[in-house]
Amino acid sequence: MRIGDAAAAAGTTPRALRFYEQRGLLPPAPRTMTGQREYGPRDVALVRIIRELLSLGLTVEDVRSCAERLHLLEGEALPPYGSNGCTQGTGVVQRRLTALDEEISRLTALRERLAARVGTVS
């Protein structure tokens, strides 16, 4: 499977896959004799996981920091998320939750101050 098909199968673009590899979210893909990347179904599944984690608000750096754990998964089984694998152990999700809470508080306070400026017109 070449990059275009793998990207489509994972619901994204070749550019994103190269980006994930460059940033260490994906292990370097094996290459054909002519230098083209080769992907298998496990890579597609891995990309799906990465994209889900990113869509949940984790940063590229967050995912990269637990990328080794993702790579360690052998066989065809994929991690059940809640119980082991990447999310637990590093605390990266906890830190993200904290950051999200802080951002929500900040925006809420901003909203209130802004609303106070314009009165209770709503």
Add this chain to the structure above:
Amino acid sequence: MRIGDAAAAAGTTPRALRFYEQRGLLPPAPRTMTGQREYGPRDVALVRIIRELLSLGLTVEDVRSCAERLHLLEGEALPPYGSNGCTQGTGVVQRRLTALDEEISRLTALRERLAARVGTVS
């Protein structure tokens, strides 16, 4: 008053003042014969208002869109914010409030989905 003093008086930097002027938040400052910008106390007050609006979460574009109303203020009186001047009439603040609410909702939903992934470990 030249730009450095005006910026200091308004609690910011010369760069910011040039930036506001370039982006249309401030009217173009009159120049000396040698091309240096000249500011008065009213300009300083205007910059303070701009900075407060920005700190309240309005974007540069938001403030620019009501810049004319700000410029219209004559005499030494400054607007009481809540009752007239920029904030009311254009709806820009209302739109910002809506955008803030949407962002808060988005982050809150994200927070919940992320928390659900990791379980109720907290």
Add this chain to the structure above:
DNA sequence: CTTGCCTTTGACGTATGGGTCAAGGGTTAG
């Protein structure tokens, strides 16, 4: 063999609110 799509790398663009030089000229105190 050629056409046309796919892949490679590298470099630049996106939006925000300015920060940070850099080169050249103004201004003021001594």
Add this chain to the structure above:
DNA sequence: CTAACCCTTGACCCATACGTCAAAGGCAAG
């Protein structure tokens, strides 16, 4: 007059998660 600081414009920098473009080569079908 000169040092020391101030001002001018222009251009590049930050961080995010890629998109887009470009030049150059690979691959399968006709």
